[in-house]
Amino acid sequence: MVDPWPSQNSSNELLKTLNSRDDHECAFRFFDNLVKQNKVTVKSLLIILDTCTRSGQIERARQIEKFIDQSHSWKNHLRLQTSLINMYMKFQMIDQAERIFERIRHLPECDIIVYNSMLKGYLRNHKPEQCFSCIDKIGSKLSPDNVTYIFLLNACTILRDKQRGKILHKELLSTLDIQHVHLQNALIDFYGKIYEISSAEKIFQEMTLCETSTYNSLMKAYLINHIPFKVLDLFEQMKENDRNSLGPLAFRPDLITFMAVCDACEQLGLLKSPDSSYEEYNWKKIFSRKK
Numbered sequence: 001m002v003d004p005w006p007s008q009n010s011s012n013e014l015l016k017t018l019n020s021r022d023d024h025e026c027a028f029r030f031f032d033n034l035v036k037q038n039k040v041t042v043k044s045l046l047i048i049l050d051t052c053t054r055s056g057q058i059e060r061a062r063q064i065e066k067f068i069d070q071s072h073s074w075k076n077h078l079r080l081q082t083s084l085i086n087m088y089m090k091f092q093m094i095d096q097a098e099r100i101f102e103r104i105r106h107l108p109e110c111d112i113i114v115y116n117s118m119l120k121g122y123l124r125n126h127k128p129e130q131c132f133s134c135i136d137k138i139g140s141k142l143s144p145d146n147v148t149y150i151f152l153l154n155a156c157t158i159l160r161d162k163q164r165g166k167i168l169h170k171e172l173l174s175t176l177d178i179q180h181v182h183l184q185n186a187l188i189d190f191y192g193k194i195y196e197i198s199s200a201e202k203i204f205q206e207m208t209l210c211e212t213s214t215y216n217s218l219m220k221a222y223l224i225n226h227i228p229f230k231v232l233d234l235f236e237q238m239k240e241n242d243r244n245s246l247g248p249l250a251f252r253p254d255l256i257t258f259m260a261v262c263d264a265c266e267q268l269g270l271l272k273s274p275d276s277s278y279e280e281y282n283w284k285k286i287f288s289r290k291k
Contacts (some may be wrong), residue, residue, distance in 0.1 A: 011039065013062050015047045022289045024055035029116035035067070038041035045074070046083055053087045076107060091122025097121055105137060112142050128155035132164070146180045153186040165190045178210055185217040194223025212238075212254055223267070227232055231264035 016025040031048045034040050043263075045068060052061040056193060065084055068074045081104045088097040101118050104110055115138055128198040131152060135144070144152075149172055156165035169187060184207050191200035200221045207214065213237050222230045238253060253261075265271050 005041075009014075012041065012043045013045060013111055014157055015051075019047060019051050019054065020061055022054065024051050024057070027051045028057075028060060040067075042077060042080060044092055044128075044204050049080075049083045049087055054235070058091055058093075061091070066210060076104070076108060076109075078104065078107070078114060080109065082114055085114070085117045085121065089117070089124055092125055094121070094125055094127070094286040110139075110142070112138075112145050112148060115142070116145075116147045119148065119155075123151060123154055123158075128158040144174075146183050150183055150186045153190050157186070157190045160194055162194050165194065179212050181207075181214060183210075185214055188214070188217040188221055190213045192224050193219070195225055197221060197227065212252060212257065216254070216256045216260060219257065219264075221262060223263050226267065228264035228267035232268075233266075235261050 011030075013029060015027055018024075018030065028051065031040075031044065031051075032260060034044055045064070048060070048064060048076070049203045051057075052064065052073050061084075068077075068080055068084075081100055085097045085100050088094070088100070097118065101114065102115060115134060119131045122128065122134065132155065133151065137149070138144070140260075149168060152168055153165060155161075156168065171188075171215070174185075185201055188200045191197070200218060204214065204216070204218050219231045219234055222228065222234070228270065235257070238257070262271070
């Protein structure tokens, strides 16, 4: 006899499709049927937790956590528990996320991803100081990765904590691949916020690989330090590199770039008179693309 019920893979694909269409009620009904059929998998649980997050269904989320806790293997499954942490952090239910974290951080298989989820959640909820309390709990068996350092640098940037940020930078020079683009961007943001623009420029100049986001980070640093003409210089450099590069290596300005350029123009007074000039800069010329 042919089983009319979809296979596990097709069930998960259907759940993902319903999720991507924001058809949350249908996704919940379909998941309820999976429960009745005893066909729930870790994958389907991860998808339905994402549905809870997307739909803001807190009570549903609590029910699913209770369902997960009924299984010993699921209760100690790191990716499921990490997903619960991410979900509760997005719901601004920090106590619930911390409750799960305190339980699973003692598991032998606990990894740095669990800690990174907590750091991300604290930053999302405007509690950067808590990032350092969390990372102090890391065991000797675990080492911070690039993502950890990015979050910690972001916390230092928000707090304008020079001492911690410079200690982190020193650690990075001796422990990790400092050429990680997003890590470098975080360092540029940090030094820009603490008004050490020469350090931000040095990091930018020494980078072997840049992205549009890297240019944007330095532009924001220039704006914070009230050096708007350097934003326009960097924009010209970006346009030149765009002309000389192909494919994904081209430095194409995005919305953030143009917002930074507009802010620079405003600081220079160029927005008040489109035909005015500031040294070699002219409003009409700034956004033109040379052939």
